Amino acid sequence: MSALPTPLYEKVKHHVVARIRSGEWGPGARVLSEHELVRELKVSRMTANRAIRDLVHAGVLSRVAGLGTFVADLRAAGHSLQIRNIAADIRERGHEHRAEVVSLQRVEMSAEVRACLGLKVRSKYAFHSVVVHYENGVPLQVEDRYVNPEVAPDYLSVDLVATTAHEYLMRVAPLERVQHVVRAVAPQVCVARLLGLAADESVLLIERTTWSRAQPASFARLHHAGSRFELRGLFDI
Amino acid sequence: MSALPTPLYEKVKHHVVARIRSGEWGPGARVLSEHELVRELKVSRMTANRAIRDLVHAGVLSRVAGLGTFVADLRAAGHSLQIRNIAADIRERGHEHRAEVVSLQRVEMSAEVRACLGLKVRSKYAFHSVVVHYENGVPLQVEDRYVNPEVAPDYLSVDLVATTAHEYLMRVAPLERVQHVVRAVAPQVCVARLLGLAADESVLLIERTTWSRAQPASFARLHHAGSRFELRGLFDI
DNA sequence: CGAGAGGTCCTGTATATACAGGTTAGATGC
DNA sequence: GCATCTAACCTGTATATACAGGACCTCTCG
Numbered sequence: 184m185s186a187l188p189t190p191l192y193e194k195v196k197h198h199v200v201a202r203i204r205s206g207e208w209g210p211g212a213r214v215l216s217e218h219e220l221v222r223e224l225k226v227s228r229m230t231a232n233r234a235i236r237d238l239v240h241a242g243v244l245s246r247v248a249g250l251g252t253f254v255a256d257l258r259a260a261g262h263s264l265q266i267r268n269i270a271a272d273i274r275e276r277g278h279e280h281r282a283e284v285v286s287l288q289r290v291e292m293s294a295e296v297r298a299c300l301g302l303k304v305r306s307k308y309a310f311h312s313v314v315v316h317y318e319n320g321v322p323l324q325v326e327d328r329y330v331n332p333e334v335a336p337d338y339l340s341v342d343l344v345a346t347t348a349h350e351y352l353m354r355v356a357p358l359e360r361v362q363h364v365v366r367a368v369a370p371q372v373c374v375a376r377l378l379g380l381a382a383d384e385s386v387l388l389i390e391r392t393t394w395s396r397a398q399p400a401s402f403a404r405l406h407h408a409g410s411r412f413e414l415r416g417l418f419d420i
Numbered sequence: 421m422s423a424l425p426t427p428l429y430e431k432v433k434h435h436v437v438a439r440i441r442s443g444e445w446g447p448g449a450r451v452l453s454e455h456e457l458v459r460e461l462k463v464s465r466m467t468a469n470r471a472i473r474d475l476v477h478a479g480v481l482s483r484v485a486g487l488g489t490f491v492a493d494l495r496a497a498g499h500s501l502q503i504r505n506i507a508a509d510i511r512e513r514g515h516e517h518r519a520e521v522v523s524l525q526r527v528e529m530s531a532e533v534r535a536c537l538g539l540k541v542r543s544k545y546a547f548h549s550v551v552v553h554y555e556n557g558v559p560l561q562v563e564d565r566y567v568n569p570e571v572a573p574d575y576l577s578v579d580l581v582a583t584t585a586h587e588y589l590m591r592v593a594p595l596e597r598v599q600h601v602v603r604a605v606a607p608q609v610c611v612a613r614l615l616g617l618a619a620d621e622s623v624l625l626i627e628r629t630t631w632s633r634a635q636p637a638s639f640a641r642l643h644h645a646g647s648r649f650e651l652r653g654l655f656d657i
Numbered sequence: 658c659g660a661g662a663g664g665t666c667c668t669g670t671a672t673a674t675a676c677a678g679g680t681t682a683g684a685t686g687c
Numbered sequence: 688g689c690a691t692c693t694a695a696c697c698t699g700t701a702t703a704t705a706c707a708g709g710a711c712c713t714c715t716c717g
Contacts, residue, residue, distance in 0.1 A: 203594055204596055204633070227702045228703090232668085235668095236669095246667095246668065247710085248708075248709055248710085249710040251666090251667060251710095262502070264500060264651070265499070266499050268495055271495070353494055357441050358494050359656070360654070362652075363499060365624070365650060366650045367605070367644070367649075368646055369646070383620075384606065387624075409603060412604075413603045417599050418600075429670080455696080464671060467671060484679085486681080488680095488697060659716105662716095664711105667709080670707080673703090674701100675702080677699080679697080680696085681695090683692105685691080687688100
């Protein structure tokens with residue numbers, strides 16, 4: 184006949200989630216087995232399996248083979264935040280994004296840079312760029328980046344105003360792995376000047392390391408004015 | 421015969437990911453269709469479908485019905501960080517966790533609190549607690565929390581040293597939704613004192629709002645010493 | 658009385674099959 | 688030449704079926 188507005192497995196998920204939301208099943212409680220869902224909701228076992236597998240992936244349930252399916256202990260589960268591309272973020276807000284290149288050069292590979300970029304990098308030098316990103320003319324991020332020349336040998340000739348460094352690196356080298364560390368720090372003097380920070384303003388620092396072709400590709404320190412930047416995350420069961 | 425060490429769909433995923441990692445398929449490139457995977461790897465279409473669906477969920481691929489499957493544009497994709505339970509985190513590091521209750525009382529529902537907790541809350545008062553969490557005796561987090569009395573009427577009698585407020589709330593009210601906002605701020609005077617902050621030290625502030633039974637349950641400001649706390653995230657294709 | 662065997666229920670995986678509906682390109686008709 | 692219709696291919700969903708292996712309970716045998 185006509186198409187179903189929502190898939191069956193979504194209805195199964197909804198049915199299970201509703202009984203968790205109602206408080207009928209608290210954390211650790213055993214929920215219906217696949218066979219019980221099959222009987223109760225008149226669906227095939229594969230459909231029930233997919234619904235439950237989705238909820239396990241979402242962190243709502245947890246399973247033990249041979250034992251059963253249980254409401255996950257959300258106390259222990261982490262809730263995720265998203266770190267996104269700053270240029271895309273700004274444009275999605277309908278604002279103007281502009282980048283200004285402060286510096287782009289070849290530098291000696293110091294011990295500190297080598298430690299950040301990964302000890303496996305053999306090269307004697309690295310590429311270093313400092314770019315300031317503006318939202319409607321207001322500085323929002325100072326991007327201080329070291330790039331492994333083995334991964335991006337042409338980095339010095341990239342127009343970092345037209346393309347963000349991250350976009351360029353993604354294009355020339357397949358991204359395998361990204362690590363982020365987020366901290367609140369007091370601003371360095373040069374960063375405070377570039378961001379136009381008030382006297383006691385804090386900086387949200389994101390350190391991002393990327394890997395490509397089994398070696399470190401780039402290490403970036405992204406400094407954000409504390410009063411103008413935030414990370415958001417929503418977990419909705 | 422004997423059990424397969426790794427599931428078939430994992431091998432299919434690996435096969436696709438390997439060709440992306442090698443650079444053969446860059447962002448936006450079209451990857452093999454399910455039928456092509458079926459022919460190439462001699463698996464059933466359902467198995468190929470599951471492998472691809474997993475990779476879509478992981479953000480590696482994206483699909484358009486009727487068109488095909490494509491390598492996701494990781495530039496646009498956000499990479500997630502995890503916000504976890506501080507007490508569990510500390511204990512997992514093998515360190516001692518201790519909590520100290522600074523204040524626990526009923527307060528008037530001010531306009532500001534009502535705005536934070538959600539305008540739908542009808543109650544004329546709210547519960548307010550301030551708890552300091554210590555890792556091996558060093559203050560790590562100041563937890564400043566407002567609780568909706570309709571969700572947790574017994575909050576004033578909870579032993580916040582034995583149980584964290586978040587754990588208690590999860591137990592008495594099924595968690596439906598959690599929102600996080602992360603910012604870097606200059607410390608308030610009282611927070612600086614409780615955390616024992618250095619003069620120019622910054623604070624990583626996590627604001628967490630939780631919902632239960634279709635209404636806001638709790639609003640918490642989690643203040644962390646910038647020099648002692650960080651959020652980490654790893655994205656591994 | 659205790660240990661081991663077997664049965665039952667559970668999850669996990671894999672397959673063949675089927676139909677609905679989106680997208681595109683090429684064939685067909687005006 | 689242009690618009691339209693159709694066939695081919697794609698994803699998305701749903702089902703029935705099958706077997707492997709883990710966990711647990713019970714029954715039986717020594």
